[in-house]
Amino acid sequence: MRSSPVKLRVLAAAVCVAAPLALTACSSGGKTSTSSSTGTVTVAVVSNPLITGQMVPLTASVFEKKYPGIKVKFATYTEGDLRAAIEKDVSTHSNAFNVIMIGPYETPLFAKNGWLDNLSTQFIAKDPSYDAGDLLPPIAKALSYQSGLYAVPFYGESSMLYYRKDLFTKAGLTMPAHPTWTQVQSLAAKLNQPGKVAGVCLRGLAGWGDNMASLDTVVNTFGGEWFNQQWQPQLTSPAFEKATNFYVNLIRKYGESGASNDSFNQLLTLYGQGKCAMWYDATVAATSIATTYPSIAAKTGYALAPTDVTKSSGWLWSWALGIPQGTDNQGAAWKFVSWATSKSYDQLVASKYGWAAVPPGSRTSLYNTPQYQAAAKAFAGITLSSIDSTDPDHPTVNPVPYVGVQYVDIPQFEILGVQVGQQIAGAIAGTETVSQALKNSQADAAAYTPAELSGS
C-alpha cells in the first residue's frame, strides 16, 4: 500500500529538481556587453504625461520607423517605484535597463559609484550633431559629475507662483513680478475665502519630493540650511525654525483644507477648479494648466518663486536619460537617448501636439524659437529665468557642504527627507507643534555621523 505514494514522491522530487534546471537552460543565452547599434532597448521611465502621452507613442510611430533595427520597450513606473527599480537594477548589475530616467539627485551619486556611462566622452564627443552646448547650463551642471555629463535632460523645471489675475483685479490687488513671502502672506490673507477659495495652495503631503521640495526652497530663502560646513544638522536653527513656522502657519491660516494630503496632482486639481487664488509649485504645472484647464489658464498670472533674504529661491529638477554601464546595445541606447533629447524631438512634438505642449526647460534653442515664444509667451520667459537663477551649489545664504536646492545630494536623504517630511505633515495637520516636529527631525538627522554624511 505504501509503494505508490513513495513513487509519487520520487516523481515529484524529480520534477522539482528538473524544472528549474530546464528553465535555466532555456533562458541562459550569451550575456556579454555589446555596443551594437541595433537590438532591443529597454527604457525605465517615470509615468508623467510628457512621457506616457508623447515620448512613448512618438517612439513607436517615428523613432522605430527611422531605425528599423532598434526595438524600444518602455517600463513605466511611479516615481517611488522607478527609483527602487533602477537602484536595484544598476547596483546588482542586472542590466535589465539599457536606458534609465533619473534626476539631478541620482545622477552624481550613481556616477560616483561607477554605475553610469560618461555620455560626454563616450558618445557626445563622437556625435557632433548632438549640440550639448545648447542644454540649459544649470540643468547640464546638475546632471554632471567631474565635468562629464552622465545624463541628458528630457525636461527640466524650477518652481514658481501661479495666481488668478481675475481674483486679484476683483480685490484691487497686484502681484509683484518678484514677490517676497511676506507679500504673499498678506495677499493670501486678503484673498482667502474659507470654504470657497484658499488664499494660497501649498504642498503638505509627506515626502522629500512633495512637501519638503516646497519647504526647502522657503528654508533656503529664509537663510536656513540642512547641515553646516561640519555636517552638523541645523534643523532647529533659528532660520530653519522661522521658515518652517512661516510655511506651516501660512497653510494653516490661508491654505487649502486637508493640506497634509496634497501634492502636485491634488493642487493641480484644486487650482484647475478655481479653488486657489495662488499656487506655489513646479514650473511644469504651467503646461498642465494650459492643456487640462484652458479657461483657468487664460486667467492665470505667473510670478517668480517668492523670496526672503536670498535673491532667488526656485528649485531645480530635471527628468533626464542616462545609460547604465556594462549594458547591451549601447550604440542603440545612445541613438534613442540622443533622439529623445534632441532639438528635432521638440519640432516633432510641436508638429503633433502643438508648441505649448513641448517638454520645457531642457534646451536654450527652444526658448529662442519664435513659434514657442508665441505659443507659451505667458510662461516661457519666467520658466527660463527661474531655471537660470538656480544655483544648487549655493542654495542658501551660508556656504553648505552639500549640493541641491530642494534636496541634499547624499544617499541618506531618501530616508531622512521622508522622515522630516512626515514630521512637517504632522505639524501641518496639527498633531504636533512645529518646534516639536523640528526637534524630532533634528534627532533623525543626528542619527548619522558627519563622516557617514560626507561619505569620507
Place this chain on the structure above:
Amino acid sequence: MSAPALRRGPRRLRELSVRVGWGVIAWVVGIAFFLPVLWMVITAFKPESAAETWPPKFIFTPTLSEFHLVFSGMGPFLTHSVVATVGSTILVLLLAIPAAYALSVYPVKHWRDGLFFFISTKMLPIVAAIGPLYVIALHLHLLDSIWLLIVLYTAMNLPLAIWMIRSFMLEVPSELLEAARLDGAGRIREIGGVILPIISPGLVSTALICVIFAWNELFLALNLTVTNAATMPMFLISSVPQEGLYIAHLSAAATVASVPVIIVGWIAQRSLVRGLSMGAIK
C-alpha cells in the same frame, strides 16, 4: 378567530420582520460594497479634468478616450497576466490534488507535519524573501521571465489549494471509495473516477481563488519583472504620474483589469457557492 391563530399572527409577523430586516441589511451591505466599483466605472467614462470634483459630478458627457488609451497600451501586460495566471493555476491543481489525496484519503506518515509545513510557508511575509528571490532569479537568468512568475505563483497558491482540496476530499464518503476499490479500481481510477467528480465544485472554487490571487499579484511582478513578463497590476500602477492628472485613466484601466476576473467568477458562480459551502457542512 381562535386563540392559537391569534398567537400565531404576531409570531408570523415577527418572523417576517426578521426576514425583512436581514434582507435590508444584506442589501445595504451589498450596495455599500458595490458603490465604489460603480463609481470607478462611472469615473472611467469622464474626461480627466472632470474626474475629481467636489461636489461629485453625476451629469457629464461620457467619453471613451481613456479606454482608447488603456487598450492601446495594455496588450503585452494582458497576455503576460493570462499566461502567468492560467499556467500557475493548472500547475497548482496538478500538484495539489495528489498532495491533498496523500494528506486526507490515505494519509502518509507524519501527514500532520506535512500539512503544517505547507501552511507555514505562508507565514513568512513575502517581503522578507524578496532579496534572496531576486538574487536567485538573477543568477538563473530568470529575471523578467514569465516562467519565474508561473513558478512563484504556483508556490504562492499551492499551500492554500492543498488545504482547500484536502477539506473537500475529507467529505467524500468512505463507503464510496471502498465500493470503488472492491470493483478493482486502482489509485488513479479512484481519484479520477470517484473523488474528482464529487469534489469538482470545490476544485472550481479553489481554481478561482488561485486565479484571483495570481491575477491581482503585484509585489513579485513589480520586483522581478520589467517588460517581458510585466502583468496587469503593473500596468495599473504605471498609470499614476507624479506630475499629471490620472483618476479617470486609472479608473478605466482598473475597470478593464477587473473584467476577466468578474467573467470567470460569473461563469463559476454556481460551483463557487457549492464549493465554498462544501467545507462548511462538516
